[in-house]
Amino acid sequence: MRWKALAVAAIATVTLAGCYETATPRQYEPGVYKGSEDPLRDKLQTSDLQSALEERFRTAAEDR
């Protein structure tokens, strides 16, 4: 009986330990964005993309 109780306790401990999740709450600060970084921000710094967008605008918006 004692072995059974010990086995149940051991199984319960292992099972509950498996369910444990590290809780790291995000601490908000006013006006500070703490989300994921957008790779587009770096891409927009390149002159190639800037000139492509400008060319695209001239093609799309100017009257033919």
Next chain:
Amino acid sequence: MARMKFLCDAERCIECNACVTACKNENEVPWGVNRRRVITLNDGQPGEKSISVACMHCTDAPCAAVCPVDCFYTTDDGIVLHDKDLCIGCGYCFYACPFGAPQFPEQAAFGVRGKMDKCTFCAGGPLEDNSNAEYEKYGANRVAEGKLPACAEMCSTKALLAGDGDLVADIYLSRVMKRSGRPDTWGWQKAYGEGV
């Protein structure tokens, strides 16, 4: 560095709603959400005007100012985007926005709001560019491919202009000079401030 802006030329808009359709098609916008819509002022009266309205990507975005979890960020080009993983769907941005841009998909009974959804200037969100995850969450990322928003590129009368603010202003000014009317840049000053 360009400063991306929207401008709807009310003299040219014919209320065809192609911009709305293009947006929905390009971004697979969920049912019940309209990132862009066409508003008609003085409908049915002589001199009625139509304008296409979406997020204007304001210079000093009021949505970002009121967001309690600061899920908004602005690119160097002035495109206002947000992270849906941070958004709690509180709806403050909806009340702050003068253009009614933030939209909330109804996800459950009793009007429970989902994550906020709005026009991204077809620039996706803070995930890998043009990945499936980005497309499902934020829609297309045309800017990363060197393209401009689908709504503006689709506009048959070229009423809706989207691009670098200086180029947009040049084109609009030349149009006004040609037709000798008064400039009517609806929403421009509210979004981008005085003197722009």
